[in-house]
Amino acid sequence: MTTISPAIAAATALSPLPHYDRPTYLMCPPEFYDVDYVINPWMAGNLHRPSRDKAFAQWRNLYQNLQRIADVRLLHARAGSPDMVFVAHAALVHHGIAAISSFTHPQRQTEEPHLRRWLQDAGFLLWETPRETAFEGEGDALFDADANLLWAAHGVRTCQHSHRHVADAWHTKVVSLHLVDPRFYHLDICFAPLTNGYLLYFPGAFDAASLARIEAVYSSEKRIAVSEAEATQFACNVINIGRNVLMGSQTVDLSARLADYGFDVTTIDLSEFHRGGGSAKSLALRLSDLNVLEAPAI
Numbered sequence: 001m002t003t004i005s006p007a008i009a010a011a012t013a014l015s016p017l018p019h020y021d022r023p024t025y026l027m028c029p030p031e032f033y034d035v036d037y038v039i040n041p042w043m044a045g046n047l048h049r050p051s052r053d054k055a056f057a058q059w060r061n062l063y064q065n066l067q068r069i070a071d072v073r074l075l076h077a078r079a080g081s082p083d084m085v086f087v088a089h090a091a092l093v094h095h096g097i098a099a100i101s102s103f104t105h106p107q108r109q110t111e112e113p114h115l116r117r118w119l120q121d122a123g124f125l126l127w128e129t130p131r132e133t134a135f136e137g138e139g140d141a142l143f144d145a146d147a148n149l150l151w152a153a154h155g156v157r158t159c160q161h162s163h164r165h166v167a168d169a170w171h172t173k174v175v176s177l178h179l180v181d182p183r184f185y186h187l188d189i190c191f192a193p194l195t196n197g198y199l200l201y202f203p204g205a206f207d208a209a210s211l212a213r214i215e216a217v218y219s220s221e222k223r224i225a226v227s228e229a230e231a232t233q234f235a236c237n238v239i240n241i242g243r244n245v246l247m248g249s250q251t252v253d254l255s256a257r258l259a260d261y262g263f264d265v266t267t268i269d270l271s272e273f274h275r276g277g278g279s280a281k282s283l284a285l286r287l288s289d290l291n292v293l294e295a296p297a298i
Ligand code: ARG
Pocket: 039, 040, 043, 083, 086, 108, 139, 186, 187, 188, 189, 237, 276, 277, 278, 279, 282
């Protein structure tokens, strides 16, 4: 398990950090969602194509499915920040500490103050990341299921120099992975640590040294590799709580494979968000700790 740094321990002696007994996530409704600019290959050709009504219906379906297995808090959407719906990229949260993103693109930097304020009001301790070393939250940094290791990506958005700084918020070990395919510009669309030590990933998104690092931690029985066809349907961009997996990809074969590993997969049409380059995982930011998997018995 990660421990908090001495500086944070001293600061939190005065006011306790938020703690959740149930899995808890933050979502941001797609009131102002659109493809207004192109900052990833998925957005090209989709300028102003998403239907807001359809996006709202799809988002609500994900929201309701997530509510079955978690508490969901809401962040108000803001005009002028069309990608704010992808709230998972604005921070990485663990143990009541939130490492705040410093987005690469000015178009997404407008989202930063809104989430910062929400997290501050909710009592989180904020760990700022410098503008010079871009960091895109859960888009590029994910803990493994028992939270003793942080996987962080670089190569497209997040700067490698941010990795150690972010990991220092929890005094945790960090492993850097190099993304080499522009379609998989964030870690959360090609890599998903799952319950029971499994990993869902697309090997083609990484360089050879990164694949060796992944294979050194996850044995072959624990690695669930997806095909390029599955990966390009956002098959790795999943929300996983216990045995539940929520995914935007409609790949029947993958659902069956995951069922063989004991997972219960719910697929939700999130096609309007695929136009913007994101799916289920990127639409919800985890607030509770990874070991909080279900509601306590009442
Ligand atoms: N338009 C957003 C961006 O490019 C989409 C984010 C979704 N990303 C993802 N990792 N699933 O930043």
